[in-house]
Amino acid sequence: MSKGGGNSHQRKVHRTAEGKSATPRTEVARPQMPDVAPAALEERNIQQRLLDFIEQPLFILAAGVVLGLVALTVYRPVLVVCGVLLILAFYRAKVVDGRSVWVQMAVYLLVVGVAACGLVLVNETSHKAQDKTAEGVPEGVDFTKRPYFVGQAGGGYFLKPSLQAPTTDVFLMVGLTNRGVPSALGGWRLHCKSPTLDQDFGYIEIPETFVATARNPKGLLSTLTFRKADSLYEKTLEPVSTGKLVRGWTRFRLPGGLYPELGTQNMVLTVSFFDAFQNRYTIPYISADNPNSKPKYYPGIEGPIQKD
Numbered sequence: 001m002s003k004g005g006g007n008s009h010q011r012k013v014h015r016t017a018e019g020k021s022a023t024p025r026t027e028v029a030r031p032q033m034p035d036v037a038p039a040a041l042e043e044r045n046i047q048q049r050l051l052d053f054i055e056q057p058l059f060i061l062a063a064g065v066v067l068g069l070v071a072l073t074v075y076r077p078v079l080v081v082c083g084v085l086l087i088l089a090f091y092r093a094k095v096v097d098g099r100s101v102w103v104q105m106a107v108y109l110l111v112v113g114v115a116a117c118g119l120v121l122v123n124e125t126s127h128k129a130q131d132k133t134a135e136g137v138p139e140g141v142d143f144t145k146r147p148y149f150v151g152q153a154g155g156g157y158f159l160k161p162s163l164q165a166p167t168t169d170v171f172l173m174v175g176l177t178n179r180g181v182p183s184a185l186g187g188w189r190l191h192c193k194s195p196t197l198d199q200d201f202g203y204i205e206i207p208e209t210f211v212a213t214a215r216n217p218k219g220l221l222s223t224l225t226f227r228k229a230d231s232l233y234e235k236t237l238e239p240v241s242t243g244k245l246v247r248g249w250t251r252f253r254l255p256g257g258l259y260p261e262l263g264t265q266n267m268v269l270t271v272s273f274f275d276a277f278q279n280r281y282t283i284p285y286i287s288a289d290n291p292n293s294k295p296k297y298y299p300g301i302e303g304p305i306q307k308d
Contacts, residue, residue: 051092079119086115147183147275149240151176153250153285156269157224158262159212168259169204169212171224172285174232174271175247178240185236187274190252191282194267197258204251206231226251239276263287 087108096107141148155173170190188203210226228234232248240246250271254262261267269285 055092079122083115083119087111141180143180143242146180146277146279147178147240148180148279149176149178149185149275149281151283153269153271153283154287156263156285156287158259159224160256160259161213164256166256168254168256168262170252170254170262170269171226172250172252172269172271173247174250174283175245176232176236176240176283177245178242180242182239182241183275183277184239185273185275186233187272188233188250189272190250190254191270191272192254192258192267193270194258194261197267200272201252201254203233204253205233206249206251210251 090108090111096104099107151174153172153174157171159169159171160167172190176185189200190203191200192198206226206228208228212224212226213222226249230249232246232250235246235248258267262269271283271285272280273283274280
């Protein structure tokens, strides 16, 4: 038996094992972590956690509620905050990360421009809506398609012939301005509301000349003369043109028992009427004691001719 021993298959396996054992191993180098100071690493972790906290949905919901409440009174600072948040959101999304500096600058300028234009548009829209609300104009009113009357009632006279009289006549000076298309007016009513009353009363025609007596603030009797030509009913039978101011007397008849409450804070008076398009309007009565009331002199009105 030869020294080599074994069959050919065994020798082949032996040579293969020797060849594998002779193959050098390749070591894979592990990536080295950059040398970062512990303090800097901790600061970066705090910043990242703070950003994660700000981006939490619950935080965003709470901030949105607060900003919404602030926007009810002062909305411009809220718009500025929204613009800053939009730009930060674009930055955090890394939309142009890895692009050249010029590309990033161009894109960020575009984002800032779009955000600024959008916020300016929102600001203008909100400003116009606030102006309309302050003027009592409902949103969506198109003055080119319908009438729109604004005004107030003042200069009230409450006339009761005697303490036992069953009725009280109420004369109110009403001034109106039409901001919409021309229209006539009608359907005049006076709404009286107090702790014990909530009722509408119809208007009473003013005759050619109506003479009545009333007590002035000094308690002295005065004679008042009202004329049909100064009646607001007569002046609004024809369409009131756009931009025209019309004023005149309205007359209503109430139960005599309401006389003590008229002109006091216990009784709230509101004049209502309709235009030709069946739009209803309400005009509050402002008493002479109110600093917002109109003066006693009304241009174009002859009455009441008062004699003490």
